[in-house]
Amino acid sequence: MPVMKIRGGDLDLVEYEFSSFSPGENIRPCGLQKDYRLVPVSGTVVARAPARIHLTVLDMNRFAPDRPGGGGIGFAIGVYCTAEVECTDSGIEIDYTREPILRHFAEAFRQVVGYAGGFRIRARDHQYEHVGLGSTSTILIAVANALNTAVGSPLTSDQLRLLLGCNFVEETEAGSVAFGFETGVGPAASTHGGMVVMGDELALIYRHAFGMGKKVYIAIPSSDISSAGEKEFDLLMNKARTLDYRDRELKSYLVLMDLIPALEHGDLRKAGDVIWEIEFRGSKRAEVEHHGFEIYRYMAALRDAGLEFVGMSSVGPSIAVITGRPEDEVTAILAKAGLRVAIATTVDNEGLKVHLEERA
Numbered sequence: 001m002p003v004m005k006i007r008g009g010d011l012d013l014v015e016y017e018f019s020s021f022s023p024g025e026n027i028r029p030c031g032l033q034k035d036y037r038l039v040p041v042s043g044t045v046v047a048r049a050p051a052r053i054h055l056t057v058l059d060m061n062r063f064a065p066d067r068p069g070g071g072g073i074g075f076a077i078g079v080y081c082t083a084e085v086e087c088t089d090s091g092i093e094i095d096y097t098r099e100p101i102l103r104h105f106a107e108a109f110r111q112v113v114g115y116a117g118g119f120r121i122r123a124r125d126h127q128y129e130h131v132g133l134g135s136t137s138t139i140l141i142a143v144a145n146a147l148n149t150a151v152g153s154p155l156t157s158d159q160l161r162l163l164l165g166c167n168f169v170e171e172t173e174a175g176s177v178a179f180g181f182e183t184g185v186g187p188a189a190s191t192h193g194g195m196v197v198m199g200d201e202l203a204l205i206y207r208h209a210f211g212m213g214k215k216v217y218i219a220i221p222s223s224d225i226s227s228a229g230e231k232e233f234d235l236l237m238n239k240a241r242t243l244d245y246r247d248r249e250l251k252s253y254l255v256l257m258d259l260i261p262a263l264e265h266g267d268l269r270k271a272g273d274v275i276w277e278i279e280f281r282g283s284k285r286a287e288v289e290h291h292g293f294e295i296y297r298y299m300a301a302l303r304d305a306g307l308e309f310v311g312m313s314s315v316g317p318s319i320a321v322i323t324g325r326p327e328d329e330v331t332a333i334l335a336k337a338g339l340r341v342a343i344a345t346t347v348d349n350e351g352l353k354v355h356l357e358e359r360a
């Protein structure tokens with residue numbers, strides 16, 4: 001695995017060595033391991049989780065691949081990942097293209113709750129990978145809830161989020177896994193729906209319904225800049241950290257004093273104004289500029305056309321628009337800016353759903 005350099009300032013340079021390991025190793029039980037009364041169900045548990053738009057991290061100096069946190073804000077959207085889980089006598093069978101990440105969490109869950117049996121897991125994500133829509137965290141929280149329900153729901157939804165965040169991994173080309181970046185925004189938004197505000201250490205600070213009666217349009221500009229692997233590490237651990245040293249207090253103030261009141265009043269335009277300000281602040285600026293200033297040009301054109309809420313998700317390049325204007329108008333505005341609607345949906349304000357399909 002590569003050794004990556006982290007520069008936090010002119011005199012602050014350290015090296016971080018990515019360590020890969022086999023799925024099921026280096027489990028972090030998060031203080032949740034104890035004797036649970038497990039009641040495995042008969043049948044197939046099906047979980048459906050909404051994807052998320054991750055608007056910003058609050059402070060990238062507070063998280064790393066071996067430390068989940070950093071705070072952040074984001075909201076759930078009507079684009080879904082599904083997981084099906086059955087209890088078996090032994091072993092873990094997985095039907096999913098990114099098998100190592102599911103196997104690692106399944107082993108972590110099994111170890112923490114003390115389940116001696118096996119699982120049969122089938123998972124399907126939303127097919128939009130590495131464009132900022134949280135495919136990894138969304139499929140994982142769907143699987144986590146399906147596993148939990150399948151053995152009698154020993155953990156709460158917040159405990160599942162904690163266990164997932166502390167054991168969040170990405171797969172390597174060799175089929176191993178390595179700890180990844182996790183703020184907790186995705187699993188919280190997927191679990192509860194609406195807009196969420198996260199504090200450090202995966203703490204859910206605030207949740208509110210968002211964008212009621214409005215449509216969400218997502219454009220995915222073409223970009224030859226990678227937002228995964230070493231490129232993501234360089235972005236998040238260097239320039240983004242330095243900018244957050246400067247702007248983290250301002251971003252936190254904007255969330256507390258402007259964004260949350262706007263959400264309370266259902267004021268989409270005010271919320272959009274706050275997010276637009278944050279697009280130019282701290283680590284969010286680093287994420288947008290990672291793709292070049294063309295992303296700013298796109299978003300400015302959409303804002304100038306009067307669309308109420310415009311923001312880039314995560315490390316991009318997906319741009320989310322929320323508006324009450326008709327779809328044909330939005331399509332024309334995007335086309336004029338050189339974009340097209342890749343996804344038309346709504347905010348999911350209900351969150352993850354789980355049900356049991358009993359055996360015939």
